[in-house]
Structure formats: structure tokens, C-alpha cells
Amino acid sequence: MTKALATVFSAVLLTAGATAFAQTKNVTREGKNGGVREVTRTRSEGTVTTEKTVTGPGGKTATSERVRDTDGSDGQRGQTVTQAGPNGRTRSASQTWTKNEDGTATRERSATGSEGRTRSSTTTIGNGQATKTVTGRGGQTRTRTRTRQ
Incomplete structure (x- = not known):
């Protein structure tokens, strides 16, 4: 393999009897130090899923997955990210925007x-007005409200 190796694979999968389609793109690259990075992105019905895998020259692997809802047809948009390091530790984060019937918008993180x-x-x-409620890692809750003058 060369250092500038880049393989791009793209496929369109049609679901039998359905109007929706899924499109998958896969990119693999070899780094300067011998590591390998693979990215797979799948688009399907307003959802984009990105999976990344990085393998270092020593064989350790780190992964991440990001799922985004992009169309907002149900009144919500958002994303979820999950990361796992080479030491086995995992962390995750999510965010959702919702349009409410009373004309307000809510963001949950x-x-x-x-x-x-x-x-x-x-x-x-x-x-x-804007109201924010935060629940910390220790369980304590704080609420703050700001009103336009």
C-alpha cells in the first residue's frame, strides 16, 4: 500500500417496494506513520450515520459513531455521538431541537x-423569554430564566 492510498466505494441500495433509498460511501486512507483511517457514511431517509475507525501503527483502535437527524419532518432535529478510545473507555453526547406548538423551541443536551x-x-x-435547566454530574439542578425587557 502507498501512503496516499485512498479507496472510495459508493453504493446505492434500493429497498424492494419502498421509495426510500440508502446511500453508503466508504473511504479508507493510510497515514504517514502506517496507521489506517476508515470512514463510512450512510444517508437514509433524513438520517446521516458516520462511522470512523482509526487503527494506529501499534494496532490500537479508536472508533466513533455520529447519527444525525437532518430532515426535521417530525418537528425534531438532532445528533448523537459515541466515541470509544483505544483504552476501552467510551463517552457519548446527544442534542435534540424540538419545535413546540406554542411557538417556542426546546434544545435538550x-x-x-x-x-x-x-x-x-x-x-x-x-x-x-429563555429558560435553562442544568443537571450536573453530581445530580444538582440549577434553573435560570431570562426575560426580554
């Missing part, structure tokens, strides 16, 4: 660290 502790927040924006 959460993150879980490699120790398993979770932090989350909810923000509601609209109608002249």
Missing part, C-alpha cells in the same frame, strides 16, 4: 463521560 456520569441541560426559547 446530554453528555456521558467515560466514568459513566451524565450531565444534561434543557433550554426553552421563545415568547420573550
Whole structure:
């Protein structure tokens, strides 16, 4: 293999009897130091999934997966990211935007660290005010409201 090796594979999969389609793109590259990086991206019905795998010259592997909802047809958009390092530790984060019937928008976020502790927040924006509620890793909750003057 050469250092500038780049293999691109693209396939379109048609589901029998369905109007939706999935498109997959796979890219593999070899780094200068002998490591290999592989990225697979799949698009299907408003969802984009990206999976990355990196293998170092010593054989250790790290992975990540990102799932995004891009169309928002159900009133929600968002993404989830999960990462696993070569030492076996995993962390994840997610974010969702929702349009509410009263004209406000809500953003929910959460993150879980490699120790398993979770932090989350909810923000509601609209109608002249913003309210944010944060729950820390220790379980304490704080709420703050701002009102337009």
C-alpha cells in the first residue's frame, strides 16, 4: 500500500417496494506513520450515520459513531455521538431541537463521560423569554430564566 492510498466505494441500495433509498460511501486512507483511517457514511431517509475507525501503527483502535437527524419532518432535529478510545473507555453526547406548538423551541443536551456520569441541560426559547435547566454530574439542578425587557 502507498501512503496516499485512498479507496472510495459508493453504493446505492434500493429497498424492494419502498421509495426510500440508502446511500453508503466508504473511504479508507493510510497515514504517514502506517496507521489506517476508515470512514463510512450512510444517508437514509433524513438520517446521516458516520462511522470512523482509526487503527494506529501499534494496532490500537479508536472508533466513533455520529447519527444525525437532518430532515426535521417530525418537528425534531438532532445528533448523537459515541466515541470509544483505544483504552476501552467510551463517552457519548446527544442534542435534540424540538419545535413546540406554542411557538417556542426546546434544545435538550446530554453528555456521558467515560466514568459513566451524565450531565444534561434543557433550554426553552421563545415568547420573550429563555429558560435553562442544568443537571450536573453530581445530580444538582440549577434553573435560570431570562426575560426580554
